[in-house]
Amino acid sequence: MRVTNQMIMSNMIKNISRNAERLQKIIEYTESYKKINRPSDDPMGMIKVMDYRTTLSKIEQYSENIEQADFWLRFNESTLTGFYEVVAEAKRIAISQSSEMADAETRSINADEVESIIDQLISLANSKLGGRYIFGGYKTDTPPFSRDGNYQASYHGDDGKMNATVGEGVSLETNITGDEIFMGSAGGVNIFDVLQDLRDGLDSDDTNVISNQVSLLGDAMQQILVGNSEIGSKVNRLEIAENHLNNFEMDITNLLSETEDADIAKTIIELKAQQTVYETVLQTTAMISQLSLINFM
Amino acid sequence: MLGYYGALDIAKTAIINQRKGIEVASHNIANVNTPGFHRQVTVMETAGAVNKFNTRMMFGTGVKATEIRRVYDRFVNYQINDASELLGRWDIKKNTFEQIEMIFNESPEFGLNHLMNEFWNGLYDLSNNPEGSAERTNLISRAETMAGTFNQMDFDLRRLQKNLNTTIGGSLEEINEITSQIAKYNSEIAKVETRGVNANDLRDSRDLLLQQLSSLIGFNSYEGGDGKVTVMLGTGKPLVEGNLAWELRGTNNPGNSNYFDINWIDSEGNLLNITDEISGGKMKGWIETRDTFIPDYLNKLDDLAKELIEEVNRLHSRGVGLKGFQDITGTFNVDNPANNLDSANLPFDLQNGSFTIDVLDANGAVVNTYAIAVDPANDNLNDLVNNINIMVGGGGGEIVAEVTPDGELRIHTNGPAFQDHSFAFTSDTSDTLMALGMNTFFDVDYNSTSGIWEYARTMEVNSLISDDISMIAAASVSNSPGDGSNASAMAGLRDESLMNGNQYTFADYYGSLVGKVGVETWKSGEDYSHQQAVVDQLEGYRESISGVSLDEEMINLIKFQKAYEAAARIISVVDEMLDTLINLN
Secondary structure (H helix, E strand, O other): OOOOHHHHHHHHHHHHHHHHHHHHHHHHHHHHOEOOOOHHHOHHHHHHHHHHHHHHHHHHHHHHHHHHHHHHHHHHHHHHHHHHHHHHHHHHHHHHHHOOOOOHHHHHHHHHHHHHHHHHHHHHHOOEEOOEEOOOOOOOOOOOEEEOOOOOEEEOOOOOOOEEEEEOOEEEEOOOOHHHHOOOOOOOOOHHHHHHHHHHHHHOOOHHHHHHHHHHHHHHHHHHHHHHHHHHHHHHHHHHHHHHHHHHHHHHHHHHHHHHEOOHHHHHHHHHHHHHHHHHHHHHHHHHOOOOHHHHO | OHHHHHHHHHHHHHHHHHHHHHHHHHHHHHOOOOOOOOOEEEEEEEOOOEEOOOOOOEEOOOEEEEEEEEOOOHHHHHHHHHHHHHHHHHHHHHHHHHHHHHHOOOOOOOOHHHHHHHHHHHHHHHHHOOOOHHHHHHHHHHHHHHHHHHHHHHHHHHHHHHHHHHHHHHHHHHHHHHHHHHHHHHHHHHHHHOOOOOOHHHHHHHHHHHHHHHHHOOEEEEEOOOOOEEEEEOOOOEEEEOOEEOOEEEEEEHHHOOEEEEEEEOOOOOEEEOHHHOOOHHHHHHHHHHHHHHHHHHHHHHHHHHHHHHHHHHHHHOOEOOOOEOEEEOOOOOOOOOOEHHHOOOOOOOOOEEEEEEEEOOOOOEEEEEEEEEOOOOOEHHHHHHHHHHHOOOOOOOEEEEEOOOOOEEEEEOOHHHOOOEEEEEEEOOOHHHHHOOOOOEEOEEEOOOOEEEHHHHOEEOHHHHHOHHHOOOEOOOOOOOOOHHHHHHHHHHHOOOHHHHOEOHHHHHHHHHHHHHHHHHHHHHHHHHHHHHHHHHHHHHHHHHOOOHHHHHHHHHHHHHHHHHHHHHHHHHHHHHHHHHOOO
């Protein structure tokens, strides 16, 4: 085959630029630490990367939702614990004042005590977290409980249930409404009515009424305990979900890294090798381009 | 005596013709780097022999150079032109896809995929704390960033399209310039060659122009007996015929964003649209990327934006903010309030169903609930307004509906008597609220020039909620500040398969779109590289036949130089012989 000067020259240029291109590609890997720097580098890989990132973003959000729900539920739990102790106090009063040892005078003093207990419980039932009333259902902006001059408590919230999304298609109720847990609207004891009856019984020195409230207050305490254990089991479920998400997150992060990250050790070795090749090409080019018959004439 | 002069004459032909050889070699050396140059060779023959001295011997009379011929393989040149045609087309496709790819590049973590994720997460944050103004503000800014990215991607694709169009306009001029030059060379070559001479350099120039033209546009060419080349488009319309060139001209096509159509002008000056007939070259590349590939991505992006807006708006329009409305006007207008709602050119479709309006008193308590039935096939906007007003109490109720002069639905509280009232929408099975832009999350605009709703291009957060973040409808029930169920329902849209006939989630659809861009970019790069290799191969082949080798020309120079020297020596030898003869005493 006839070989002409232009053929030699254009081959040199092609070889140099092809090697420069390869070198450039490897340099890009080492700079970005990624082997997928644009969709065409690996279209299927790019789709996977986006999918993994979306999954990670969901996991992150579910974790955030869990954290919020956990915070909210634990606050509910501690408020109910406080409520339980105050009700227990009322029960102690009912027991002591229903005995023969009590008289009209002690009962009248204890009636005042029960009034302050009712106020204390209303204030607990009006607990706020982050500016939101926790026992008012969706009516988080107004105090859900109040009482009249007769210590008759009333509920102003609704039966709104809040749900936290803790996984794809998985949600968990995070609130207990005040009328349900304190007023027994879904079946149970109306704790505030019991206390009002206790107060009236003490005021009117009616032993029967007082002793009737003892067992009712026991039921009330049981009601709070059941509510609290429900919350506890939800907190447990959240922990399990959280653990699952953490494991899942680790798996996906590994998959993501395997798909898009460049193997640095391998890349650096490739970089060295490609550098050597490139230098060799430049050297041979310099040598070949000297060759001409003219030099020998 | 004759023999002496015969030798001198022979020496003379040798000197003259070897010098021609040196000239041709010099010309080759001088043009070693000239694009399109074919090396030339001096064709030498023996000059005619003569019978001298009445002998039976034929004596040669020296050498003559009959022609200077360029070394040219017509077939390989045709092949190169064909291959350049395809190379030009792939070149444009590759370049354009590399730019499309940049628009859809999700490798850095700030692409649309990321922003959609951020948007859904923002909705979950809101559902965790529906009263929170920080969550509301954050959601608006995430939604604005996402919508802005849809706008930007749409804009970038259209800009690419516009740049391609500008290039098409400029290239038409280039093509016209080349064809008129080819026509000029045709006439010059014919003129020179009628004298029986080879117009080598003119032909080189014309061949180079033909190759340039082939990378621009697909054509067939053949050379006539007169040395004139005819250039024809694939469909038989000539670009060059003899000494004449036909002009191509771009005209704006209003049906295609005013982009250029390509017209061939016939001898009577009529314009014939040949846009679809162009078969190859960069022109084909520009046209197919401008009219096929980019619109395909624009449509897919628009589909995604449309579905996303529709689904989010559908849920949002049925939801309730932290307070009710006193006066709301829909963002989407009907083309005519007398047209039935299913044919009133709205951005989204309605269905047969009903929606509910809760009327709230000054304390936020629901005092009345009205269910409005809508049958889009039989009701127009005027009917809808009448139905609402009749339902609410013949115009004497708490709220009044009306049609704005622009053809939008407006509902407001009725006069001073009810100015402390407000209202909210709590359910809608008819999609009326969504389609009319009542209480929606996103807004889009109508393009009256092209007569279509542009989703990706104009998507923005409805000013209803960006101006007053308390209007973001996180709740499903009126007067329920703690209710985040609508926000979490909207966030849950990310997991639903809503795209492409309910096959893909938004993220999957966008992922497959990016994957498609990746595959097509990769493929167009491969096509280009492959075709470049073909052209390189052919050009190498042509170069091997027609290219100038300096080494070879140096040898030629020596060859001719030595022959020249030898011929000169003949003269001096004859001179010496004559000298000897004359000096014979």
